[in-house]
Amino acid sequence: xxxxxxxxxxxxxxxxxxxxxxxxxxxxxxxxxxxxxxxxxxxxxxxxxxxxxxxxxxxxxxxxxxxxxxxxxxxxxxxxxxxxxxxxxxxxxxxxxxxxxxxxxxxxxxxxxxxxxxxxxxxxxxxxxxxxxxxxxxxxxxxxxxxxxxxxxxxxxxxxxxxxxxxxxxxxxxxxxxxxxxxxxxxxxxxxxxxxxxxxxxxxxxxxxxxxxxxxxxxxxxxxxxxxxxxxxxxxxxxxxxxxxxxxxxxxxxxxxxxxxxxxxxxxxxxxxxxxxxxxxxxxxxxx
Numbered sequence: 368x369x370x371x372x373x374x375x376x377x378x379x380x381x382x383x384x385x386x387x388x389x390x391x392x393x394x395x396x397x398x399x400x401x402x403x404x405x406x407x408x409x410x411x412x413x414x415x416x417x418x419x420x421x422x423x424x425x426x427x428x429x430x431x432x433x434x435x436x437x438x439x440x441x442x443x444x445x446x447x448x449x450x451x452x453x454x455x456x457x458x459x460x461x462x463x464x465x466x467x468x469x470x471x472x473x474x475x476x477x478x479x480x481x482x483x484x485x486x487x488x489x490x491x492x493x494x495x496x497x498x499x500x501x502x503x504x505x506x507x508x509x510x511x512x513x514x515x516x517x518x519x520x521x522x523x524x525x526x527x528x529x530x531x532x533x534x535x536x537x538x539x540x541x542x543x544x545x546x547x548x549x550x551x552x553x554x555x556x557x558x559x560x561x562x563x564x565x566x567x568x569x570x571x572x573x574x575x576x577x578x579x580x581x582x583x584x585x586x587x588x589x590x591x592x593x594x595x596x597x598x599x600x601x602x603x604x605x606x607x608x609x610x611x612x613x614x615x616x617x618x619x620x621x622x623x624x625x626x627x628x629x630x631x632x633x634x635x636x637x638x639x640x641x642x643x644x645x646x647x648x649x650x651x652x653x654x655x
Contacts, residue, residue, distance in 0.1 A: 370639045372621050374417070374452065374493065375544030376570045377523045381452055384610055384636050385417035386410050387576060387625035392424045392434035398627045400437065407441035410632035411451060418442075419547070419574065419623045421456035421497060422482050427464040432485035439486045454493035454545070454574075455482050456527055458500065458508065470500035472511035479515050495525035495547060505533055506540060513541035527576075531565050543571055547623070550575035552588070552609060552654040558616060567619040578622040579609045593650050601641050606631075610638035612651045 372383045391403040398406065407418070424434035435455055442448035457478030458470040475496070482491060496512060499505050512524045525545035526537055537543050546566050550557050550573075557563050557573070566573045580588045588594060594605040601608065606624070613622040626632040643651075 370414075372618060373572065374621070375523070375525075375572045376542070377493070377544045379452055379492070379523075381417035381621065382414045382636065382639070383614055383621055384415065384638055385419060385574070385621055385623040386415050386632065386635070387623040388418055388420040388434045388438050389424045390625040390627040391437060393426075400440075402629075403437055403627065404441050404444070406626055406629050406632045407438065408445050409629040410626065410636075411441075411445050411448070413633045413636045415632070415636060416450055417452045417454065417621065417623070419454045419456075419576070421459070422478050422485070423456075423459045423461050423466070423497070425461060427461045431461065432481055435482055435485035439488075443487070452492045453486060453488075454495060454525065455486065455491060456495040456497040456525075456547075457482065458497035468498050468500040468502075470496060470498070470503050470508040472503075472507055475508060475511045476515065479520055483520060490519055491521045493523045493525050493545060494521035495527050495545065496529075498528040499533060505536060509537045509540045516541060525574075531560070531562050534562075534566070534569070534571070538569065543569075545572040545574050547574040547576055549577045550613070551578050551580050552612060552651050553580070555652075555655050563617055563620065567617050571619065573617070573620050575613055575620065575622045576625075578613050578624050579606050591654065593654060597643075597647055597650070600647075601643075603637055603641055604634055606634060607638040607641060608643075608647075608651070610635060611641040611643050612648060614638060615643055615648055 371380045420434045515521045523544045527547040589605040597608045598605045624635045
């Protein structure tokens with residue numbers, strides 16, 4: 368296991384545990400801007416140099432780009448921020464706080480333009496289709512990302528919430544560097560159906576979101592007796608045990624746990640120092 372991993376075939380390498388920015392901008396009881404910036408800076412200090420965001424990580428459509436602007440401010444105000452890879456996404460909307468898909472080409476283009484402005488960059492390092500839209504031909508959505516790449520507005524293309532058939536369809540249109548899907552010990556569908564290994568075979572990074580359960584799921588996982596015992600054995604938190612399990616699934620796997628507190632931001636990278644034994648992995652696999 369290495370501490371740095373390739374982001375597909377983009378030529379970019381990042382610390383093998385990234386950071387998901389969503390918890391900093393979702394919900395009315397989120398952190399203050401000052402606390403969020405402190406958490407981001409603490410993550411950067413701990414070596415984290417891949418941050419995942421999206422235009423819709425906000426309260427609703429009136430606040431589109433909130434998380435992107437927050438991360439841009441953190442990167443700009445941190446020494447060495449130019450080395451941080453910021454990945455964002457387009458293809459969802461937040462009318463009245465709902466999550467709805469809209470991956471029409473013209474909507475993706477407008478979203479990308481807004482993200483460029485929110486992030487304060489001339490080109491987005493990794494731009495991902497947030498989710499396929501059943502009302503739009505998948506090839507049309509991906510084709511627009513290719514055009515944005517050809518125009519230099521995005522450097523690399525990724526996908527989120529997709530299956531193998533969609534990945535291969537997209538690869539026939541444009542080079543795909545990442546797939547971002549939900550994965551954790553109790554929801555291991557992409558492991559069981561072979562998508563994680565298929566991504567590796569195609570030179571595509573796999574970015575698990577909600578790697579420790581997401582929402583209230585992370586609370587139940589952290590209190591699971593099996594994980595608590597392994598945490599004591601390895602001298603780390605139960606969250607780090609789960610992240611170490613992710614890292615053991617393949618050299619193309621780069622989990623992106625969310626964080627909104629300094630404590631969480633500096634804890635997650637500690638998983639990089641852990642080498643779970645085959646017996647450890649087996650008992651975690653059994654949680655499914």
